[in-house]
Amino acid sequence: MFRLYRDTPVHVDTRRRFDLDLARRSAHDMSVWQKACCRRLRLLILLGLAVASAILPASAQQDATNLQVVATFSILADFARNVGGDQVEVTTLVGPNGDVHVYTPTTADAEAIRNARLVIVNGLGLEGWLPRLVKSSGSNVTTVVATRGIAPRKVAAGEILSRDRGMGSVDPHAWQSVANAEIYVANIRDAMVSADPANAATYRANTSAYLAKLETLDRDVRKVLAPIPVERRKVISTHNAFGYFAAAYDITFVAPQGVSTETEPRARDVATIIAQIKKEKIPAVFLENISDPRLMLQVASETGAAIGGTLHSDSLTPKDGEAPSYIEMIRHNVRTIASALME
Numbered sequence: 001m002f003r004l005y006r007d008t009p010v011h012v013d014t015r016r017r018f019d020l021d022l023a024r025r026s027a028h029d030m031s032v033w034q035k036a037c038c039r040r041l042r043l044l045i046l047l048g049l050a051v052a053s054a055i056l057p058a059s060a061q062q063d064a065t066n067l068q069v070v071a072t073f074s075i076l077a078d079f080a081r082n083v084g085g086d087q088v089e090v091t092t093l094v095g096p097n098g099d100v101h102v103y104t105p106t107t108a109d110a111e112a113i114r115n116a117r118l119v120i121v122n123g124l125g126l127e128g129w130l131p132r133l134v135k136s137s138g139s140n141v142t143t144v145v146a147t148r149g150i151a152p153r154k155v156a157a158g159e160i161l162s163r164d165r166g167m168g169s170v171d172p173h174a175w176q177s178v179a180n181a182e183i184y185v186a187n188i189r190d191a192m193v194s195a196d197p198a199n200a201a202t203y204r205a206n207t208s209a210y211l212a213k214l215e216t217l218d219r220d221v222r223k224v225l226a227p228i229p230v231e232r233r234k235v236i237s238t239h240n241a242f243g244y245f246a247a248a249y250d251i252t253f254v255a256p257q258g259v260s261t262e263t264e265p266r267a268r269d270v271a272t273i274i275a276q277i278k279k280e281k282i283p284a285v286f287l288e289n290i291s292d293p294r295l296m297l298q299v300a301s302e303t304g305a306a307i308g309g310t311l312h313s314d315s316l317t318p319k320d321g322e323a324p325s326y327i328e329m330i331r332h333n334v335r336t337i338a339s340a341l342m343e
């Protein structure tokens with residue numbers, strides 16, 4: 001079921017570097033502590049360390065007894081952390097702002113897979129580079145396909161600009177419908193419960209709480225979009241990543257690039273989009289955090305359409321960005337689309 005894609009190095013794992021920095025800093029704190037002779041000072045430092053450890057991210061507090069989980073990209077990692085909470089240690093292969101379609105695994109990724117009990121994947125042909133990575137790691141780790149049970153969306157004739165490309169292929173971006181995200185989360189819960197039955201109650205409770213948030217999110221998306229007339233709900237994005245979102249929330253998305261970012265958009269597809277924007281008076285085009293913005297800037301300048309902002313399709317942002325979690329990503333995308341279409 002997996003296809004191999006052309007390899008393009010795009011991955012920078014800032015989180016692991018952050019962890020190393022924390023480890024170095026913590027070693028420095030220990031040497032200060034050892035030199036301190038005053039008892040009161042020592043007590044103060046201990047208190048300080050306790051506070052610091054309480055505010056450090058879970059990933060910085062390595063605990064070998066936690067369930068070791070690898071997620072192929074940042075959105076799956078966010079689901080896994082919400083389900084697993086403090087009981088899991090999640091390693092993300094394609095980190096924030098990375099492109100999961102085209103990725104060259106590193107030796108550190110193979111090591112993470114060797115140490116993992118579960119590898120959570122999207123499936124639907126998204127991670128073409130993964131089978132080779134798992135094989136090279138020599139691990140027989142359990143692979144969890146988070147889209148199990150989701151009805152796959154086939155790319156339809158109307159959304160293909162060059163008709164010879166991709167028609168009938170499966171769209172892997174199933175997480176863009178919040179109802180599908182709920183299925184991802186349930187699959188991840190079931191996998192964690194099987195792998196670590198001692199903490200089953202925790203995984204189930206965490207999942208119930210998170211599913212309630214996703215149900216609220218789904219209602220909120222519909223509320224935000226409700227005032228926009230359906231004939232105005234037309235959006236141009238860079239790659240065809242919003243098919244499930246479009247189907248769930250009644251929006252038309254057009255993209256010059258296919259369901260994978262692996263191939264460059266063709267000149268004639270860009271020309272088709274430019275003509276369509278002019279003919280249908282489409283008000284805004286959107287950039288994506290994982291794609292080169294130049295194409296959309298060119299389309300905007302040739303059509304007079306406004307740049308509606310940046311949408312997040314396949315990747316979260318770092319913590320200080322506008323979409324550091326799945327819920328924040330969907331809220332950001334809907335706000336961005338609604339404000340561009342309502343103007």
Ligand SMILES: [Zn+2]
Pocket residue numbers: 101173239240241259260261313314
């Ligand atoms: Zn994509």
